[in-house]
Amino acid sequence: MMNDTEINDISYHASATASTMTLVNSHTVYTLNGTIRVKIVLFDHKQRPKTRGGDMLILWMRDRSKGAASAGSVTDHDNGTYTGILRILWTGQAVIRAAILCTREKMAFMHRELRKGYVICPSPKRSDGFKHPLQKGKLPEHLAVKPFLGPHGLPMSFENANRTAIRPCFVHLDEIPSGSRDIVLIHLYAHFQVFPLHVFKARMKYIRLATERLLIRSPDIKIVIKGPHYFIKHSTRNTLGGLWGPLYDKIIRQEFVSLYARVIYLDVWDMHVTGENSDVHPSEGLLKTMLRTLFGYVCSK
Structure with a gap:
């Protein structure tokens, strides 16, 4: 990843809205303490499939009516596809969600700039001290x-x-x-x-x-x-x-x-x-x- 060619066109970054997530071997009813598997396929902002891995994904499911939630694990297959596994910890219903925490291209950019000795500067906000x-x-x-x-x-x-x-x-x-x-x-x-x-x-x-x-x-x-x-x-x-x-x-x-x-x-x-x-x-x-x-x-x- 650190040796990636620098890409300045953000359209090549993975897009959350263009990407897909589907159930693997879906069932109408799942068993308590069992697992749910999902397949995630990433596409960029021009709906071109991503052909390599390295994007950082997170996966979770929750039932707001019960205040129940659990995080899943994500496996990167290095080809633009990912497998997520969630454990079923409660009975009822759940909504499964996934998010792109960071794209491969953004991580590569950050590492390159920091290795050059640059500091990434956020927009400052005044603060007169510390709050706890x-x-x-x-x-x-x-x-x-x-x-x-x-x-x-x-x-x-x-x-x-x-x-x-x-x-x-x-x-x-x-x-x-x-x-x-x-x-x-x-x-x-x-x-x-x-x-x-x-x-x-x-x-x-x-x-x-x-x-x-x-x-x-x-x-x-x-x-x-x-x-x-x-x-x-x-x-x-x-x-x-x-x-x-x-x-x-x-x-x-x-x-x-x-x-x-x-x-x-x-x-x-x-x-x-x-x-x-x-x-x-x-x-x-x-x-x-x-x-x-x-x-x-x-x-x-």
Whole structure:
């Protein structure tokens, strides 16, 4: 993909409206805990069939009347066709949906520009500081919780951010005292998306080293890493969406492979796909679900 010839004509990109999705061996009724298979065939904007793979697709189904949803897996056959598999987790009805998260041509362009050392600049939006979801509401008074928000340090794509509050995540980790029993949630994602992948990879390495030091001096601390989430737009009109999400997920898993037994990884990608999350900042409903999932893990260990 990185050696693809540069294509400036967007009509050659895969088109969601021109592409098709059909059931494979369709049935009138499907069995609970069974699977549904779909075939996806991609066409470009001039309805020409795509003859190679590499486009990033997502697949999900949901029943809004029951509040039920599940994400599927997609297999790329490298010829413009894809097979999707969904597991049936509830009884009733469901609507199956698929989306093109990113075209092959767009990904190739992004990689070429970033390898040249360019930074992809979104349209800026003024910001006088940082906001955090916990600021939207109060925590229950019976919980002895004292939240602390520590911005993760540069890169930070704010126009007028409070730079005195910005310090790298690994610095915050190194300042936690010995014997701490805190719950530490680490999340790095959207602010890194306009920078080359090696920037994110290097930052995760420093965080992993700081985590190892912290676990030695505070063995009862709970360390949680929140993985990337799916979104399609950004309040600053950044068009990258969740493009790097799956790649960031792979980087985090590889970097922390030796700490799987000590660090909790909060994988929320499918949750946001099935919740049809659109903005870089998840909805209040998704935030509540993530918090319940978080405390479900930390309270069981």
